[in-house]
Amino acid sequence: MEGLHEDEQAIVEMVRHFVDREVKPVAQQLDHTNTYPDKLIEQMKQLGVFGLAIPEPWGEARVSTPCYALVTEELARGWMSLAGAMGGHTVVAKLILDYGTQQQKDTYLPRMATGELRATMALTEPGGGSDLQAMRTSASRVDDGYVVNGSKTWITNARTAGLIALLCKTDPAATPAHKGMSILLVEKGPGFSLSRDLPKLGYKGVESCEIAFDDFRVPDSSLLGEREGEGFTQMMRGLEIGRIQVASRALGVGRAALEDSLRYSQERESFGKPIWKHQSIGNYLADMVTKLTAARQLVLYAARRFDRGERADMEAGMAKLFASEAAMQIALDAVRIHGGYGYSTEFDVERYFRDAPLMIVGEGTNEIQRNVIARQLVSRGTVAP
Template sequence: MSVRDLPEDEQAIVEAVARWVDREVRPHAGRLERAGEYPAALIDQMKEMGVFGLAVPARWSDSAVSTRCFALVTAELARGWMSLAGATGGHSVVARLLAAYGTPEQQQRWLPRMATGEVRAAMALTEPSGGSDLQDIRTRAVRDGDAYVVDGSKTWITNARHAGLIATLVKTDPAASPRHRGISILLVEPGQVEVSRDLPKLGYRGVESCELSFAGARVPVGALLGGEEGRGFAQFMTGLELGRVQVAARAVGVGQAALDDALAYAQRRETFGRPIWEHQSVGNLLADMATKVHAARLLVLDAAAGIDAGRRSDLEAGMAKLYASEACMQVALDSMRIHGAAGYSAELDVERYFRDAPLMIVGEGTNEIQRGVITRRLVERSREP
């Protein structure tokens, strides 16, 4: 399964993004990242190409594509600069949540503008007290007339400063049992929450990751996703299938970039009178790297195909995210080894791949959590008729 298995129009989209990445992104990503400069011009070009509408259903988007195509486009963006793929991550999950669970008014208000990139969305799950146990969130939303009064804080919220919409997980009934029945999603707009600070990061520097503070913020009742309290946890769990595919696709893209650079360098660099790829120790690294990247891509496409078919794909998405992220980390390290001392230099992209790769291991649910999800789903499926 590859880009050649997509319909011709979707193949053309992936190939067009790949050419744009080679022409406009790869030559400039390192400079932008080192300067700490927000990639506004590149984001605008992504809007023009329809990238922000790829995961918005065709009813609201002229650029809607299959999840497989979306995943391959994500990989291409990450091959150029993982931060650009991050700019579409939460946005695409929120689009799917609105399409699946939003009221007609919410869908019509947000989805057409999200498809063009006029409105970019973020999702706010993680809190300072923890992120893996979403049922234990402490951000409260109390109904007061025609609004919810929200108190609490969120952290590590990507795109928070540039988002026109933040899908925020809140507790509307702290006494609910089981706990997940007391959780809802509010569609929060700028001005209803304070973006308190940007967090310094090892990598993933092109887009902001922020802390959010709610202190008696009033959010209209009409911002409750779907108009019914207590459904937020299940809604977000469904959305995270796409989120984990997207993170896995990012890992594929970074891994591919690390492999491509290592392969080129191994043919260019000579020691003992021959190119270093001919040395068995380097050749073995390249063979393993290529195998890992290919296997990760196939897992991503398999999970994406399940979503396209309307199947529950949390097992496949979890496997893809687990394997692809771990493979990406190893491939980035091996690329640095092949480059030798040059790979440790900030003048080459290799050290950026090495700094960006860990995000996929801890993002969208840590891999330790992913292993638990995979195990539970394996047991559940073994008991299904």
């Protein structure tokens, strides 16, 4: 684990052993029954996974972003849904760390570090997709705070999270539209409703929901930071770590698919020899490991840049784009290598094939990533490192 100090290497190894010992044996059943992983989430709390982005004095084990990415990869290697259970939580922690008031940090971060309080973010709206500037959810000023009205969708952990970072319009008349957006840190109460869990192809066990706000009142202290109108910029910075996390999930899914394929291709024989010795299968394996390794280097590059405090939207976008597309191809090739068994629900490769598309469309579709990359490329005016 190049670039990680000894303590961080030990954390990654600890999570790897947890995945092999506790997650792998139960992931298939939890996925097929769409069961929320209560026991595994509790174990993740004990391991300190929910506090990996939170420093002292609120947390105990803040790690570098490359270490965080590799921990995410390990969790997703066992079951991608587990990595989803801590993804939005980390984005909210970063938002509070970077932009929150002292009171907000002291109120939320200690409980978030232990996992006692779990957090999620609410951006997407029905019919809005990745076009955040077209959002309609609004927060109107009243004497002692805001009244929120609107709806959000695809909110991961909406049932189990106790804190929501809500991106909404505090000035609907602002031009351009993003200048009128703010983030409110809200907890559930009167006027908040969770309408339904969305049925999904993959990403089972962890809920993704539609939520609605109907004259939902929150105090002044809910505003992230000191000023209105900065929510869009704040969230775009938060999504840099979010996209690194989603790219790391893709690494985990791709790695699991490759590991299963490598093992199967050595055990399965046809025409008198292990199938990996057939050129077509060997070529699949060679391409799979090459794509996975290249994707991991892109993810770690974006993570290092993020830690240096440099702008990383282009790098995080490239990592998310490449890693997710690589994971999808690796998952498909894993099905090919397993033949008929790859289509069977008795083997895990069908789960990887169902889970992989989430990373292509989640946290900003790959079409959006290409827009971000192209815009930044032109803006920077150079392709030199």
